[in-house]
Amino acid sequence: MLVKGQCTICGPELENGLPSTSRFRRLAQDNTLVDGPSLTGYYTSCPAMDREGTTVFWRDGQLLAVDADLASHELFAMDDGQNVMGRTLLLGDGRVVVSLDSEVLAFHSSLSPLAEGPWPCGDANLRGNPVMS
Structure with missing residues (x-):
């Protein structure tokens, strides 16, 4: 789950089964999905x-x-066969870094810097996702 500011709560659903019926969802102001x-x-x-x-x-x-x-939007695809996912880092210049098993992959993107606030980016994942200075 990610929280942006005081108003946006969203994230990919996780379920324990295949085939997946998961979606990316947002929690609306009226508490509906x-x-x-x-x-x-x-x-x-x-x-x-x-x-x-x-x-x-x-x-x-x-x-x-x-x-x-x-x-x-698909930014990159490969036949990965990976099962152990780690953190996703979003660096200030649009670089995205993700760990997969024992590898670290880095990508250039047009994304803006990581959102401000304690979620999704504060205190090296103590309250959200990691921050790189």
């Missing part, structure tokens, strides 16, 4: 959110970005 894109696969890296409200994470061999309008 807003459906985002369907998600394939099972394992998901810890997501990170940029200042524009775009969430980036690794799932099912793809680096995915879900924007503030809940549109999904």
